[in-house]
Amino acid sequence: MTEAPAFARVGLVVNPSASAGSAGRAAATLGSALARHGLTVTDLSSRSAGGALAHAQHAVRDGEIDLLVVAGGDGMAHLGVNACAGTDIPLGIVALGTGNDIATGLGLPIHDAAASVAMIAGGHTRAVDAGRVDGGGHRPWFGGTLYAGFDAVVNARANRWSWPKGQARYNLAVVRELPVFSPIPYAVTVDGTRHDTEAMLVIVANAASYGGGMQVTPEALMDDGLFDVLILERVGRAEFLRVFPKVFAGTHVDHPAVRILRGARVRLDAEGITSYADGEPFHPVPLRAEVVPGALRVIVPAPEVR
Numbered sequence: 001m002t003e004a005p006a007f008a009r010v011g012l013v014v015n016p017s018a019s020a021g022s023a024g025r026a027a028a029t030l031g032s033a034l035a036r037h038g039l040t041v042t043d044l045s046s047r048s049a050g051g052a053l054a055h056a057q058h059a060v061r062d063g064e065i066d067l068l069v070v071a072g073g074d075g076m077a078h079l080g081v082n083a084c085a086g087t088d089i090p091l092g093i094v095a096l097g098t099g100n101d102i103a104t105g106l107g108l109p110i111h112d113a114a115a116s117v118a119m120i121a122g123g124h125t126r127a128v129d130a131g132r133v134d135g136g137g138h139r140p141w142f143g144g145t146l147y148a149g150f151d152a153v154v155n156a157r158a159n160r161w162s163w164p165k166g167q168a169r170y171n172l173a174v175v176r177e178l179p180v181f182s183p184i185p186y187a188v189t190v191d192g193t194r195h196d197t198e199a200m201l202v203i204v205a206n207a208a209s210y211g212g213g214m215q216v217t218p219e220a221l222m223d224d225g226l227f228d229v230l231i232l233e234r235v236g237r238a239e240f241l242r243v244f245p246k247v248f249a250g251t252h253v254d255h256p257a258v259r260i261l262r263g264a265r266v267r268l269d270a271e272g273i274t275s276y277a278d279g280e281p282f283h284p285v286p287l288r289a290e291v292v293p294g295a296l297r298v299i300v301p302a303p304e305v306r
């Protein structure tokens, strides 16, 4: 279902470092492009991601904006989800990052700022689910995937490097991490049913892909009120390297070590691991995650007239 409300006041958050800096250059003209459509744009960007999130959350909470627009990769979409989910303020995503899995899952323009601006000016919105984590203290949201295994360790390793840029950094991190990684004992409880396993990774997915196009949970839908929970059981290193490339096409799902469960509430128990979500360091494990159906309104392309 789409609708076309009018948004007058837009908060804009740009990540100057996304996609190795090229997003910063493309984003520089975004504010004026949105203003040309008659929107009043307030720049909520900051030198740090934390500062930008605080600006965005204040603007949403204080009713200063009618729409939040974020420009960058999944990290910026994640920031936008954490400012807008559970509120009435819609989120516009200008996908300019290295990984744009949330935007891809929503069918948004990728690396096309002009098409993104036209989409935002069109003002069509769609309600989608968001994941929310509760481990005590604050309760952060995620829009795409939460993961807490080999993939999280690889993500952490890649984040510590400034070179190489883009996907090559993650590929190198996989090669470095695999020889030293040991499978992790987990208890994964999905809608009350507990699965004890020793696994390479566990992914709690709202969206179908992560890591810049890996179709980890190819059948995950962002509006079905459910997570797809992928468990990759213990496999040897050589076998892992055989299975791993299959995620780009989503054909890994038939492998005997892959299990995909579905549910609205997931409890994840393991020791010594911090989860990542949407490419960002997220929440220590143990944690509980729930789907909040329709928690987020996102701007989407206008429906095609047939």
Ligand SMILES: Nc1ncnc2c1ncn2[C@@H]1O[C@H](COP(=O)(O)OP(=O)(O)OP(=O)(O)O)[C@@H](O)[C@H]1O
Pocket: 014, 015, 016, 017, 018, 019, 020, 046, 047, 048, 049, 052, 071, 072, 073, 074, 075, 076, 077, 096, 097, 098, 099, 100, 166, 279, 280
């Ligand atoms: N000023 C800033 N505003 C927002 N995010 C920032 C800022 N400076 C650094 N970051 C960080 O940039 C990282 C990457 O952001 P994003 O996902 O939008 O781009 P990306 O190009 O897809 O990422 P990457 O190059 O890491 O794959 C995030 O982890 C975020 O914390």
